[in-house]
Amino acid sequence: MWTCPYCGGSHGLPFHDEQLDGMLCLSSDCGRFVEEHDTSDDPRDWDAMDM
Ligand SMILES: [Zn+2]
Numbered sequence: 001m002w003t004c005p006y007c008g009g010s011h012g013l014p015f016h017d018e019q020l021d022g023m024l025c026l027s028s029d030c031g032r033f034v035e036e037h038d039t040s041d042d043p044r045d046w047d048a049m050d051m
Contacts, residue, residue, distance in 0.1 A: 006032050 002012045002023055009027035012034070016022075022035040 004030060004032070005034060006030055 001010055003010055004012060004023075004025040004027065007025060007027050007030035009025060009030060011026040012023035013026055015024045015033065020033065020035065022033060025032050025034060
């Protein structure tokens with residue numbers, strides 16, 4: 001289960017586009033976007049590390 005690192009809430013909405021990849025906290029007191037970097041299957045990340 002996903003847990004917000006800011007408020008500890010567990011209500012999150014997955015959000016993905018070209019620039020952002022993570023979860024949007026749905027807690028009314030928080031509402032922050034939490035980026036996730038633990039997806040290791042994106043080849044673009046590995047290309048950047050080789051530079
Ligand atoms: Zn939160």
